[in-house]
Amino acid sequence: MTTSPFQVTSRLVKDVAIVYPRGYLNNLSGEGLVNECGKHARAGMKKIVVNFRETDLINSIGISFLLNIMEDLQTAGGTLCFTEMKKVHLDTFEMLGLTKYFLFFPDEQATLQALRTQGG
Amino acid sequence: MELRKALYNISALADLGTEITAEKNFQEKLGSLLHVVLGTFLAGKGAIAYREKPECEVAFVARKGFDDLSVADIDLGPLLAAGKNRPYRPAANEALVSAGVEVITPLWDRNDFIGFVLLGRKFTAEQYTEDDLEILGMIAHQIAITLKNHALFHHVTEQLEENRKLYEEMRRIYHDTLQAFAAAIDAKDVYTRHHSQRVAKYSVAIARELGWSEHDIEGIYVAGFLHDVGKLVISNEILNKKTPFTPDEMKEIRRHSLLSYKIISQIKFPWKDVEKIVKHHHERLDGTGYPDALSKEDLSEGAKILTLADSFDAMTSERAYRKKMDVRKALAELKNCLHKQFDDKILLAFCKVLDKEIRGELPEPDILPHIDRGSDLSVISTLLEGLIEELSGDNREG
Numbered sequence: 001m002t003t004s005p006f007q008v009t010s011r012l013v014k015d016v017a018i019v020y021p022r023g024y025l026n027n028l029s030g031e032g033l034v035n036e037c038g039k040h041a042r043a044g045m046k047k048i049v050v051n052f053r054e055t056d057l058i059n060s061i062g063i064s065f066l067l068n069i070m071e072d073l074q075t076a077g078g079t080l081c082f083t084e085m086k087k088v089h090l091d092t093f094e095m096l097g098l099t100k101y102f103l104f105f106p107d108e109q110a111t112l113q114a115l116r117t118q119g120g
Numbered sequence: 121m122e123l124r125k126a127l128y129n130i131s132a133l134a135d136l137g138t139e140i141t142a143e144k145n146f147q148e149k150l151g152s153l154l155h156v157v158l159g160t161f162l163a164g165k166g167a168i169a170y171r172e173k174p175e176c177e178v179a180f181v182a183r184k185g186f187d188d189l190s191v192a193d194i195d196l197g198p199l200l201a202a203g204k205n206r207p208y209r210p211a212a213n214e215a216l217v218s219a220g221v222e223v224i225t226p227l228w229d230r231n232d233f234i235g236f237v238l239l240g241r242k243f244t245a246e247q248y249t250e251d252d253l254e255i256l257g258m259i260a261h262q263i264a265i266t267l268k269n270h271a272l273f274h275h276v277t278e279q280l281e282e283n284r285k286l287y288e289e290m291r292r293i294y295h296d297t298l299q300a301f302a303a304a305i306d307a308k309d310v311y312t313r314h315h316s317q318r319v320a321k322y323s324v325a326i327a328r329e330l331g332w333s334e335h336d337i338e339g340i341y342v343a344g345f346l347h348d349v350g351k352l353v354i355s356n357e358i359l360n361k362k363t364p365f366t367p368d369e370m371k372e373i374r375r376h377s378l379l380s381y382k383i384i385s386q387i388k389f390p391w392k393d394v395e396k397i398v399k400h401h402h403e404r405l406d407g408t409g410y411p412d413a414l415s416k417e418d419l420s421e422g423a424k425i426l427t428l429a430d431s432f433d434a435m436t437s438e439r440a441y442r443k444k445m446d447v448r449k450a451l452a453e454l455k456n457c458l459h460k461q462f463d464d465k466i467l468l469a470f471c472k473v474l475d476k477e478i479r480g481e482l483p484e485p486d487i488l489p490h491i492d493r494g495s496d497l498s499v500i501s502t503l504l505e506g507l508i509e510e511l512s513g514d515n516r517e518g
Contacts, residue, residue, distance in 0.1 A: 026152075030155070059156075059159070060132040060159030060160045061156055061159055063162070064156075064158040064159035064184075067158070067162060070243065071164055071243065092124070096244070097244045098162070098244065101243075
């Protein structure tokens with residue numbers, strides 16, 4: 001497990017990078033999250049999971065950074081998964097029409113299972 | 121869904137307020153404001169351009185994307201003609217359209233054009249709705265106020281800096297004037313060259329040792345410089361006389377402290393009692409001094425400091441009628457006149473200053489280098505240690 005500034009950590013499970021943002025997803029943690037995902041994408045990881053279990057709030061700034069990650073993964077032809085996201089946040093993403101740009105799973109196990117099934 | 125969308129927009133406006141009032145530097149704040157706008161409207165690209173003063177060029181101060189777009193390529197005419205803080209689609213502006221700008225919003229605060237906000241296409245590829253433009257207008261107005269406040273703050277800061285420089289310049293001129301005055305005073309008597317400057321320095325050193333505030337220290341520094349200004353009125357023949365003064369001449373000489381007082385009383389100093397300190401620099405604790413024959417209780421600490429500094433410099437400087445004393449003799453003389461002429465607390469502070477100078481504990485040695493270049497410092501040091509111990513005992517008992 002590696003730790004980067006802005007309280008974002010990540011770990012690798014085979015060909016999947018799981019990223020853990022902590023606290024409020026605003027400008028500081030948002031930038032850290034983009035950097036951490038970007039680091040894995042540049043290393044050739046095509047499957048990135050963002051686990052929101054330690055994220056209390058996602059504000060408009062956080063959404064802006066998440067759009068950045070979605071766009072990067074889309075350009076790279078990768079898969080972006082969100083997991084353990086609070087219902088209120090998922091509802092917000094749904095209302096904004098963003099749920100088609102990522103896969104959502106209730107927990108990490110289900111996410112990894114689905115990505116294994118997806119293959120390659 | 122409409123309610124959820126409205127709540128999201130309200131929370132975005134709250135985010136904007138949080139970022140506007142956050143304690144961040146201007147650049148970070150602009151970055152955060154841009155992200156609020158991008159996140160609110162799901163725009164992949166965006167930029168904020170800003171003009172600090174009407175005479176300045178508009179320049180991008182925050183942007184995500186639009187890297188190849190230059191403000192110079194944008195025709196500001198339609199932007200200035202558009203409604204204040206009203207977003208619109210820049211269909212006629214080729215540079216903006218080809219860069220992918222979908223919405224542009226001119227930023228105004230009252231009648232001041234401040235800049236503009238650009239937004240690219242939505243990540244979801246949806247069109248900007250009229251509601252979006254309405255909300256963007258509100259956000260733009262807040263951004264315009266933030267930018268204007270920054271410009272005002274910057275202006276005030278610049279003004280403050282200018283005033284500070286002006287103040288420093290005035291201070292410098294003031295001190296130069298003081299020195300010129302002191303030089304004029306000291307030039308009257310060839311034997312008292314730099315006397316006023318030295319008395320000012322010794323007084324400052326004693327006051328600092330006594331824990332005076334920097335403001336009060338500056339006051340006694342000025343008093344030191346000007347304490348003999350009254351001598352300008354005394355004739356050169358008397359001042360430079362090589363034989364003992366007659367009673368009348370002595371009377372004339374003694375007028376100088378009152379004359380100094382009268383001259384500098386005309387100046388409104390920002391420091392307390394400068395003129396009184398000057399007036400009383402020839403008073404004695406035993407009440408036999410002049411011009412008012414005050415006793416210890418009636419004399420201010422400043423007057424006592426100046427008296428000792430003046431006497432010490434007089435003793436250790438050459439005069440027309442005598443050689444200068446060495447430090448040991450001068451210290452012995454000060455001690456001899458303790459309680460009659462000099463205050464023990466002031467002498468103790470002065471001894472501590474000299475002791476610190478010898479020990480190298482003062483940043484700039486100011487007293488001993490002038491008076492006793494060839495002295496054996498260890499002898500002076502031993503003498504000072506004895507005096508400090510004795511005077512400390514006196515002060516504890518007192």
